[in-house]
Amino acid sequence: MALMALTGLAGCSSRVIPPARTQAPAHIPPPVRFAPVAQPRPAEAPRALNAVVQSLGAGFDGQVGIAIRRMDQPWTIQFDGYRKYPQQSVSKLWVAATLLDQVDRKKVAMSDPVVVKKEDLTVFHQPIRSLVGADGYATSVAGLFGRSMTASDNTANDSLLRTIGGPEAVRRFFAEKRIEEIRFGPGERLLQSRIAGIEWKQEYSQGNAFYTARANLPMDKRQKALEAYLADPIDGATPVGIVNALVKLQRGDLLSRSSTLQLVAIMRASKTGPQRLRGGLSPGWTFGHKTGTGQELQGRATGFNDVGILTAPDGTDYAVAVMIGATRKSIPERQSLMQAVTRAVIANHRP
Template structure:
């Protein structure tokens, strides 16, 4: 253990000690490895007091909601960031909102935005054909594999985008990423669209391999070979790779940056009206995470979102996320992000935290005049 990690653990103290002496590894809609007893530190995400970020002379953020987010953030046994932004009014509130959290499959949202931006610029069409071949297969969750014939799977860009976003298909996403020009194209899009506080990783195959302390090889296509190779790695190699990733996640994002970008998407500030509607419609059809943020919805509320699920090692979970747009019956919309960097809490407790954040927003909206 490095002297820096010892200092981090001493600073954490009390109830945060268990959240710092932890292990990890899997991702973007994955299946956990066999339990192992290991001690690995959680990411050095800076835990800050809840921040109010009024953009200019906007209405004051609600103290009631801010207080509830603080209560939920403090009460969760793990490293969590929470942010909520009122799309129409412009205020935002957060707990640990400027920490950098692993996105995992939330990053598929940025591939979708980059692709639709290319459609708006006339370099792609949603009805263009695209083929997924066996050599394109990645790892973990990839339903598109079952759709392949001897010559692969040919469909439209629109359909492959829907598969990537609604089913969090890693292979579909990576094929679309290459079609738009790779990670550098996404980063260039961030610059053009003035999106800040969000990083984009090297793509699913390379990201997950580096998290595990491996290098991707073509023979790993499909995932089973990759899992066998990872299982053969010495534990110290995996732990060291994990520490590097959590200390400086290649796909790190700030919850505040996340809700700012989602709010701009909803307002039509990033894509054309047609492309905005396409993406929001696809996000509303998401099949992943029905009991995360969505599980706390009030009657007649709508939700469009993207989840992310990171690698696990033993009882430690990482990158357990849900971000999206909550729309009230009266049309008022809130961008919400809950990002759990690491925790030993079971799935039901993670989902309960997310549902309680949604309930806090619903309660706030119901307590004020339209």
């Protein structure tokens, strides 16, 4: 019955449903083809600057490492920049940074009192020695900080080193801040006596006692000690490692903003080495730095260094390190090399 009903319904309809009319397709525009977005090319080191650096390094009669890094770009120019060179007093910069890190952590205050006594005296350059009387010399952490960084006073620096917890405190700072390719030595007295080939005695801190003890050593022993130091300096650092650390400092990756500004300001106030890298400055450029100078033996100079932050009039910063491991060149010739590096950076600067 259901089938008959369906058949009847189908037969009752005589209307024919015409097929749907197909309209002409509208005009379809061709697909839009976008040009690929040009990716910015990574900044390249100035070729002219690189050529000058390679020429200066290769043409210098001695062991020299050079590194330059523009802080707002990823490139680094270097000549033998991955060899470890003796830092000497460049290492005072790391004592200062560790100190300010402890100031940031409220472990130390710049106003903390310190008394420097005769048993605290070290060796070589220590202008503070003339102030140390029978009762010592009363000063503060800030006072020692200023003397260490602006005058490179060895005794002031070693006193700060004791304040912050010794060499291990600096090495912990390196590890925490991921500062690589920089070593820190045992402190001025042990470092310099080891380089000379003698064992430290506190009496060497007075007058010319250290020079006399060193001069009394057989020459072959002195040469052997110096060669061992140059081959694997206990305070060694690579120029590339140093410029990378300076970039971290300037970017605020090591210290608080106030401590960063304080450290950079005192680097600019440094009075040492005015004819090293600073001697090549042009008007409007500034330079904050730390120098280092090692021992000499039979006309061979070691550890003649200058590292710092070079700032253009437009505010662009460069980290620069020139480290002379060993040479027989005169001081003016060493200074001339450093000044040439500064002038090359300035000549090739583009805002």
